[in-house]
Amino acid sequence: MNFIDAKKLVYEYIRRDEEGNVEGILTALDAVDLEVKQGEFIAILGHNGSGKSTLAKHLNVLLRASEGTLWVDGKDTLDESNLWDIRQNSGMVFQNPDNQIIASVVEEDVAFGPENIGVPTDEIWKRVEKSLQSVGMLQYRAHSPNKLSGGQKQRVAIAGVMAMEPKCIVLDEPTAMLDPNGRKEVLSAIEQLNQKKGVTVILITHYMEEVVHAHKVYVMDHGKVVMQGTPREIFSQVETLKSYRLDVPQITLLAYELGKAGLNIPKGILTRQELAEALCQLY
Numbered sequence: 001m002n003f004i005d006a007k008k009l010v011y012e013y014i015r016r017d018e019e020g021n022v023e024g025i026l027t028a029l030d031a032v033d034l035e036v037k038q039g040e041f042i043a044i045l046g047h048n049g050s051g052k053s054t055l056a057k058h059l060n061v062l063l064r065a066s067e068g069t070l071w072v073d074g075k076d077t078l079d080e081s082n083l084w085d086i087r088q089n090s091g092m093v094f095q096n097p098d099n100q101i102i103a104s105v106v107e108e109d110v111a112f113g114p115e116n117i118g119v120p121t122d123e124i125w126k127r128v129e130k131s132l133q134s135v136g137m138l139q140y141r142a143h144s145p146n147k148l149s150g151g152q153k154q155r156v157a158i159a160g161v162m163a164m165e166p167k168c169i170v171l172d173e174p175t176a177m178l179d180p181n182g183r184k185e186v187l188s189a190i191e192q193l194n195q196k197k198g199v200t201v202i203l204i205t206h207y208m209e210e211v212v213h214a215h216k217v218y219v220m221d222h223g224k225v226v227m228q229g230t231p232r233e234i235f236s237q238v239e240t241l242k243s244y245r246l247d248v249p250q251i252t253l254l255a256y257e258l259g260k261a262g263l264n265i266p267k268g269i270l271t272r273q274e275l276a277e278a279l280c281q282l283y
Contacts, residue, residue, distance in 0.1 A: 134196075
């Protein structure tokens, strides 16, 4: 069975007046299908309002579907008795790390999650050290989070989730508030967790460069999954992505424009190295 298995998932935001009467209904998820295997790195792209953050909140059962089914780690999200098991195995990292960091010392903040789920004290501190090490923040364990950069704070937030030892981490636009260096730090930490620790990663983003190393990409628009495939398959369709108000990585766009100009460049170039090799083969 897949770690995440969504079938015809629907979620509606209902707007009511002061008397409780329904004023309007917004369908944020419209018959979404999603399959994720344990250990995969999945990216979900979409313009603002596409439904990707609403989908993320379903994977941690912060929201429950209006229609359809969603199973996480073999458990039905509509069954309330599964709530804590699912949240323990599907951790969530939000856009703003300040919303997740609550302690005045880094290591105490990372210890908060496992302490809440009843992990023995000795085991908690082993997990804290291991989690901070895995995101490159061990040397800051005694620091105040207030003195860290945005990228460092986000890595502490990821370590806090990792200390609970989830099978999956859902990251909802974790680099949206960071500068380019901060984005690189966080992306590197995410990729290391996936490749070296085997953690399933669901990355919600609108930065195209962040999904180049994903196993599979889903593109959402107006609550629907409108494209899915490998990064190369998705980024080979430049005009289709533009129709959904999305860009492609800069190097992919350069290769696309060179192809339009008449050079025999393969579609779906993802890295500078690939473009350099393609150009060398021409001459």
